[in-house]
Amino acid sequence: MTEDVPVKVNGLNHWFGKGEARKQALFDVNLKVAGGSLTVLVGPSGSGKTTLLTLAGCLRDVQHGSIRLLGQELNGAHSDLQRALRRRLGFIFQAHNLHGSLTALQNVLMGLQVHGRSDPVLQAKAARHILTLLGLGDRMDYLPDNLSGGQKQRVAVARALVGNPDIVFADEPTAALDRESGATVVQMLKRLGQVRGTTTVMVTHDNRILELADRIVTLEDGRIVNDTAP
Amino acid sequence: MSLLLQALFGRLPIGWLQLTHNRTRFAAALAGVAFANVLVFVQLGIMNSMATATLKPYGFFQADIMISASDANSMTEGSNVARQWMYQAMADPDVVAGTGLFVATVTWQRTDKALGLTTYGIDPTQPIFLSPEMATRAATLQLPNSGILDRFTRGLPRDETAAIRPQSPLSFEANNITLTLYDTFAGGGGFGGDGFMMVSDQTFLQQFPARSSGAPDHILLQVAAGADPDVVAARLRDLVSDKSLRIRSYAQAAAEDLSYQQTKRPTGIIFGFGVVIGVLVGIVIVYQVLSTDVADHLSEYATFKAIGYGQGFFLSVVFEQALVLGMLGFVPGLAVASLLLWAMASATTLPLAMTAGMAVTVFIGTVVACSLSGAIATRRLVAADPADLF
Structure with missing residues (x-):
């Protein structure tokens, strides 16, 4: 609510x-x-x-x-x-703070699994969806070391947003994103506010x-x- | 493994992924756990073999009660016992038979080495006091200066012992008397001698003229069918005049001998310490691995804290790692230790072997020790402060 x-x-x-x-x-x-x-x-x-x-x-x-x-x-x-x-809540840190041993997809899943056990297929679907929205559809199985700074930050954004946070x-x-990626992230946050009432x-x-x-x-x-x- | 852990914990196997992320460190950690396992296995193997070797001679005889001197802590130690106490004990209506048992070491001087044979002298005309294997050979013991030899005697070529038969006996000289071996039995090297030899009480007294037939090392008694040896032994403690004697059931005597070897003798204590040191080394190794891993991932753990994961999650991650290290480190440890025990057994003829009991004990111990290390390592998680992430 x-x-x-x-x-x-x-x-x-x-x-x-x-x-x-x-x-x-x-x-x-x-x-x-x-x-x-x-x-x-x-x-x-x-x-x-x-x-x-x-x-x-x-x-x-x-x-x-x-x-x-x-x-x-x-x-x-x-x-x-x-x-x-x-x-x-959803947190997006300046230093993305991704888990180095987890792939992009697994990092995003951590943002979902904190809510407890649920259908892993649905969780994976949600995680893949948001990564695709953020332009990382072809990087899901990459470890953070193999992603650029901007890609890492987008994974961190996906992790923060995948659980549909209230704030x-x-x-x-x-900071680590190019103009286009930065705009995508902010517009996504703005849209979440308009559609879901998410506060940022x-x-x-x-x-x-x-x-x-x-x-x-x-x-x-x-x-x-x-x-x-x- | 990843899928198994995921099903087990109902979440991503973070611990497994963290451990396997740095494969070199993971391999080193497993080697460390395996090393600790090998330490414990070898010490346990030696302890077990000491127990087996201690109890082995008790299996050569059949008795219900054993009377020993007050200072006789084991089968081979202690003062003599006057035979008169055997006759006094036999006055009890439930004591049906008694015999004296003599014990000493006979040195067999061979051309290249001297073999120490723990030698038991017993009346061969009472085969009821001998194990079935010994009883079938009791008749040969009635021959003067004859004996039967432990075929696993350390230092004797196997083909030489295999050739010892009633029709092809082997003679050697000890204490200026020629002893003739007519047969063999399955003994096995112990910590106190190279092997065992069984002779008649008369042959024994020939070998050791200073010993008296009236003062054996122990007295063995058999009780009537249905009588409880412990009850009869208690009664005999009242009946026999010499109150300093140790009158115990045969089973109790064996158990006390074993306890004495394990807890009072330097060898037992040293081997026991070896097990403890092995466990401590294992705990330190696993703690070091886990604690370093926690320290390396503090910022990630802090992130998870910020997301809303609780202490239970972090504990489960560290325990998952402990479990993985314990289980995967156990397998090579078991294999290497089995090989080492086999090699040691071959070299020493000691009853050293990997047993299912040892494997289960060490496996459980490994998992517990790893969990303990994990529990200690989680204290470092307190330092993971999500506020530091900003």
């Missing part, structure tokens, strides 16, 4: 380090991400974009403030709840994506300094 506001951040503060080395990374961040939208986080390095992304994606524990993800409070959330929520968190997903929160410096974004949130020094709809 698609939430109206699948990501709701309220009064979020976050620190790294301990003692005198403790440094605040986020300051009183407030943000509501609408369901089905493509929201882009921009800002200089060290501005807190990735920290915000990892906190909203249940990959870090919330220290102070509130994040409601798909209707669930993350501050103090049990690891079981975090894990259950992660299964409803996609992406960190520079088009993306960190990027790619100006080509900004044109397609529903909303651009700019962070500087751990604070939201601008929030616009292009």
